Amino acid sequence: MPKRKHLVAPSVLSADFAHLYDDIAMVNQSEADWFHIDIMDGVFVPNISFGFPVLASIAHYAKKPLDVHLMIVDPDRYLEQFQAIGATNITVHAEACTHLNRTIQSIHELGCAAGVAINPGTPVSHLHEVVEDVDLILLMSVNPGFGGQNFIESTYRKIRELREMAAGRNDNLLIEVDGGVSNHNALALLKAGADVLVAGNAIFSDQNPAHAIAELKRVTPDLISV
Numbered sequence: 001m002p003k004r005k006h007l008v009a010p011s012v013l014s015a016d017f018a019h020l021y022d023d024i025a026m027v028n029q030s031e032a033d034w035f036h037i038d039i040m041d042g043v044f045v046p047n048i049s050f051g052f053p054v055l056a057s058i059a060h061y062a063k064k065p066l067d068v069h070l071m072i073v074d075p076d077r078y079l080e081q082f083q084a085i086g087a088t089n090i091t092v093h094a095e096a097c098t099h100l101n102r103t104i105q106s107i108h109e110l111g112c113a114a115g116v117a118i119n120p121g122t123p124v125s126h127l128h129e130v131v132e133d134v135d136l137i138l139l140m141s142v143n144p145g146f147g148g149q150n151f152i153e154s155t156y157r158k159i160r161e162l163r164e165m166a167a168g169r170n171d172n173l174l175i176e177v178d179g180g181v182s183n184h185n186a187l188a189l190l191k192a193g194a195d196v197l198v199a200g201n202a203i204f205s206d207q208n209p210a211h212a213i214a215e216l217k218r219v220t221p222d223l224i225s226v
Contacts, residue, residue: 007196008216009036009067010209011178012058013049014200020054023204024061030210031217034067034089036178036198038144039082041072044096045145052081059086067198069117069178071144072096076103083110091115091138091176094126104133115176119144120152124161132169136196137162142179151180156192163193183212186219 010032015023027035037058040049050058059066065088072078075092082090090112097103100116107114116130117138127137139162141155159175166173174195181189182202189197197216206212 004195006190006194006217006219007033007174008213009034009176009196009198010203010213011036011038011198011200013038014204016204020058021061023209024058026209027213028061028063030213032064032213034065034196035062036067036069038069039072040145044073044093045071047145052085055082056085062086065089067091067115067176067196069115069138070096071117076106079103079106079110083112087112089113089115089136091117091136093117093119094130095119095122100130101133104130117178120154124158124165127162128165131162131166131173134170134173136174136176138176138178138198140179141177141181144179151185155179156188159189159192159194181216183215183219186216190220 010027012035038049040047042048066086067089068082068087069091073096075096079090090107092103094100094116104114113135115136115138116134117140119140120143139155139158141152162175175193176196176198177189177194178198181197181199186197199216203209203212
């Protein structure tokens with residue numbers, strides 16, 4: 001199998017909103033690969049985050065791809081708006097989509113990479129019918145809605161199950177992990193088969209966030225086999 005270096009996507013939800021431009025500039029200048037942006041509606045998850053005006057401001061200054069994670073009901077209503085603002089990746093929740101295949105197709109037709117996320121309580125088997133159709137799958141390793149939660153250990157098993165499911169069917173699939181990710185578990189996540197590490201508090205609560213990003217990028221000096 002080919003080898004590829006893992007990606008790091010700082011979660012803007014944990015940034016200092018009073019100094020958001022400064023945090024965006026820091027990520028731009030860092031070794032980070034993507035901006036991870038959680039969109040919450042207060043219905044699908046018990047919290048509200050960014051609306052379109054804030055996302056548009058982030059997109060204006062961001063110099064790296066926007067990895068947009070929609071934690072909202074009926075995401076199909078807004079796909080075109082997220083693409084127009086500048087989303088590179090659009091990830092929807094399997095639990096929020098009545099016709100998941102159609103939603104994935106719509107994201108691709110907009111020219112964006114299509115991702116599907118599942119909550120900790122949703123088994124990987126629910127993705128069996130779409131694993132060949134998506135560019136990335138996001139495994140939530142905390143219950144979505146708030147930052148700073150403890151990592152759920154069963155995530156390692158789910159990564160391995162998903163990697164096995166994708167083998168020979170979608171070998172280019174990116175497995176993304178979001179929630180409680182830090183230097184303490186990053187190596188284990190990569191060894192299990194993860195490709196993209198989303199980190200919020202581990203980065204933005206650090207006295208030197210750019211250094212925290214660099215540490216996540218160099219968790220292992222060798223490229224991870226996938």
